[in-house]
Amino acid sequence: MNSVCVFLGSNMGASPDFERAARSLAREIASRGLDLVYGGAGVGLMAVLADEAMAHGGKVIGVMPALLVDKEVAHPGLSRLEVVDDMQERKVRMAELSDAFITMPxxxxxxxxxxxxxxxxxxxxHAKPSGILEINGYHKPLLEFLDNAVAQGFVRDVHRDMIVVHTDPGRLLDTLAASKPPKASKWISPKPGANPTSGTSKSSGSSGIRTTSGRYSTPAERELATLTGMSQLLHTCRTEQDVFDVTSEYLPVLxxxxxxxxxxxxxxLGRLESAFTWGDASIPGFSTDTGCPAVGSNLPHSSEDGPCGLPSCAFALGNTDHHALCIPLSHGDERIGLLAVSAPVPPGLKGRVGLAVVAAENVALTISNLRLKFDLIEMSRRDRLTGFYNRHHxxxxxxxxxxxxxxxxxxxxxxDLDRFKALNDTYxxxxxxxxxxxxGDRMLALxxxxxxxxxxxxxxFLLLTQGTDLDSTVARAETFRAVVGDIRVEYKGQSLVHTTLSAGVAVCAPGRDPESALADADEAMYQAKRGGRNQVAVAKS
Structure with a gap:
């Protein structure tokens, strides 16, 4: 165990024992050389935990949605603060960074x-243990609720027993380090006569994705369970690469x-290229203008419908020894790609065409949602007129x-655009x-x-350049100033006034408050304006 994620309050709570327990846990985590992962806040018990861990030489990683950063609750002095888009992404990222979880009040x-x-x-x-650091009976009602859920048949004993509870931070960490995931094969009630603990679960690679085998009485049950597992993990994907990682694990099992x-x-390039393959790994891409019926019609095409007659396609549907199926990945009007599957006859894909179509729809929907989410996030970060990032970002x-x-x-x-107010007032x-x-268009092109x-x-407008020095920054400022100075804009048949830029330059060293560097650049920019405009001035060191 190399890292621990701690969930706890952003308030201090009613008892000073909560603060003492947070400090005690932080010291124990730091003394063991474990990374502390938490929600990134600089208030309440969360701040106490982070400050105490860092005071004792611990590494503290915070994960916080941009919404909360904007509300100015982020801790300013962490070893690392990761800013994510939303609360769900925060939980996914904390889980990725952690080997175990501890919950406090x-x-x-x-x-x-x-x-x-x-x-x-x-x-x-995942197969990561969870524990509760119990303080003054705070979690007793919660544990009683879970016991009642077991008694009422909604939670199984083996899953209730996953929760490790201790009042001592050291004993809690020792127990978590030695914990193993439950061996129960399912979390729902088994069918009458079935053995609820039969079968095995094997890990597929280093991604932590789990596939099921040997626990279902029919292939259809196994396929449904595997498809369900893939769908659940697709919901957690944050990038298209995550989608490929999940599907490359599950599709070969299906x-x-x-x-x-x-x-x-x-x-x-007008081509479809393979994002991943299984079985015969030497599958080339192909041009989208070759007359592929699945691509052209945006409908599934099966070899049972007749050969497609594309000699360049590895899944050419004229091979009677195989049953091939090509399914467009699309959502609404958005065409995303293609899923192609080919199996030897017999049995080919008999009885599994619907399975492949549902799998393709899940993949397409996930990718489409990710792209929509990215577009919306990008729109929220951009200024409409210039295309530049906004102050929020x-x-x-x-x-x-x-x-x-x-x-x-x-x-x-x-x-600063020189004499822009006069332009607005005139035109x-x-x-x-x-x-x-x-x-904006001209500067973005640079x-x-x-x-x-x-x-x-x-x-x-603000230009930020990472990994540079003062001379290089001044040179880039001069390049932007010269290019903008050549812009001529016409409006309603009139040539508008000559557009020029004044610029102030500063460099912010790591560890310095960037707001102070912005203030220095602002002062230098006004120096350039006072000096006659259309020039670059350097902040005083």
Whole structure:
């Protein structure tokens, strides 16, 4: 056991014993060299736990949704703070970083985290133990509730027994380190006559994904359970790569005798390339304009419907020795890719076509939702006119940079469009918007991999560059100033006034408050304006 996640309250609670227990647990975790993972807050018992662990040389990793960072409850001095998009992603990330979970007194959020971690162990998402540090009988009603759930037939004894309870932090950690996941094969009642503990569960690779085998009386039961397990894990995916990791574990189990591949478009090249394969691993991609009936119709195509006649396709459906099935991955009007499966005849894919279609629909829906979520998040981070990041995202960016263990010097350039107010007053705000759009397009085209642009104010823009020095930052500021100075914008047949930039430059070393560097760049920018505009000034060191 290398790390422990602790769920606890963002309030102090009514008894000073809660604070004493948090300090005691933090010292015990730090003394054992364990990483402490928690919710990242700098208030209540959460702050007490983090501060005490760091005071005793411990490494503390906080995970916090951007919403709470914006409410200014993030701890400013952690070993590392990871900012995620939402509460569900927070729980997934804390679970990824941890080898065990401990719950202390807390409120609704604490209970939500406790039960989610416990449920994931129960259904086999992970095999990590959970414990409660009991203080003054705080969790007694909760444990009585669970005992009643066992008595009423809703929770099995083996799952109730997963919860380790101690009043001593050291004994709790010792017990968690020695814990093993429950051996119960299912968390629902078995069918009459079935052996509830028969069969085995095997781990598929290092991803922690669990597949079932040997515990079901018919192949259909096994397929349904495996498909259900895949669907549950797809709900936890945060990236498309997560989707590929899950499906590459489960699809070979669903179709163990088959060759298969999941194809995604190589955007811009007009081809579908395999994201992963199983069975015969030497499956090439193919062009989307070859007349593939599944791609063309956006409907499943089976070899039983007749050959597709595509000599370049590894799943060419004219081979009578195999039953092949190609299923488009789509959701609504969005075409995502293709799932292709081929099995030798007999039995081919007899009785499993519906299974493949449902699996493809689950994959397509997950990828579509992830892309929609990404688009919505990206839209929330962007300024509509310029395409630059907004102030909301700037706050998150600076928190992550400040907390980074490998943070590099940050180049800071604050630009201001010269005489922009006069342009608005003369030609109107629609003309001003057109200038902002033109400037945004031109500046975005100049961005390098280590750079980001933010709309800092009405006509103020911020360029942040990681891993740079003062001379390089000044050179980049001059490049942007020169390019923007060449922009000519027409509005209603009129050529608008010549657009120029004034810029202030500063560099923020790791460990420095970036807000102070922004203030220095702001002062330098006003120095450039006082000096005649359309120039770059460097902040005084």
């Amino acid at each position: 807390g409120g609704l959020g604490t209970m939500d985290e406790f039960f989610e971690a416990l449920t994931w162990t129960q259904i086999g998402v 179709f163990p005798d088959a060759t298969g591949a999941l194809f995604l478009p190589d955007r811009g 700037l706050a998150q960016y600076l928190v992550e940079w400040s907390a980074g263990e490998d943070a590099q010097p940050l180049g800071v350039v604050l630009f 109107g705000h629609l003309a001003g918007d057109k200038v902002l759009q033109a400037v 961005l390098q991999e280590n750079e980001d642009l933010f709309r800092y104010g009405g006509e103020e």
